[in-house]
Amino acid sequence: MKICVFCSANEQIDPEFFTLTEELGKWAGENGHNIVYGGVNQGLMECIAKTARGTGSMTIGVVPMMVEKSGRRSDYVDVEIPCDNLSDRKQLMMDQSDVFIALPGGIGTLDEIFTVAASATIGYHQKLVILYNMKGFWNGLISLLNDLQAKGMIRGDWHHYIKTADSLEEISRLI
Structure with missing residues (x-):
């Protein structure tokens, strides 16, 4: 299964979010799931890619040109899908993924959550978003x-369209 992870690219956040993200990445790799993500080398994005890849997942980074130009592309991207902008990025992520998991994040993460959910409400797909x-x-x-x-x-x-999970065990049941 291809799991798209929406999450923060910030470093200065609660350290426990990194620990829980590492657990998710390890779980994904151990269960044969691949990770689709934004391809940035910071915050929870880098954390999920590094951990998932380290335990056997393939990582697919959907990387906007602005990220590439600024030198913020992760070294943990196995397959890079370049894109022009954030609108393209969201569509490519939807096309590449079977399910979406939203970790802690900000405006960009909210945008991604609601783009996927809104698309589902009008019938473009039947893919879940899990908070x-x-x-x-x-x-x-x-x-x-x-x-x-x-x-x-x-x-x-x-x-x-949007499920909630308080633990990795709940995510496993939803998927």
Whole structure:
């Protein structure tokens, strides 16, 4: 299975996020899953690629030209898929992946989560997004989604497109 991982490229974040990301990368490699990710050599992106690759996963980096030009491309990319911009990157990631796991991240990660989920809501695919709720990181977003649902702003049930997992064991069950 190809698992796309959306996550932070920042270094100055909770160290426990790195530990949990390493566990996910190790699990992916040990279970024969490959990793699709943004191809950046920083933060949780570098962490997932290094660990997954070190335990047998192939890593597929979807790398925008701006990342390449700035010298931030990871050395842990086995297959590089170059792209022009972030819109292209999201589409290529969707095309390459079977399921999506969102680790802690910021604006870019939110953009990726909602692009995939919105595409699913109108029928472009039936792929899940899993919010890996490390240390309750996604609790605020989950509350917001529940509030939007209660106010009738989400057609159907958002849980059909976005799942939540508090542990690696829950991720294993969802996949």
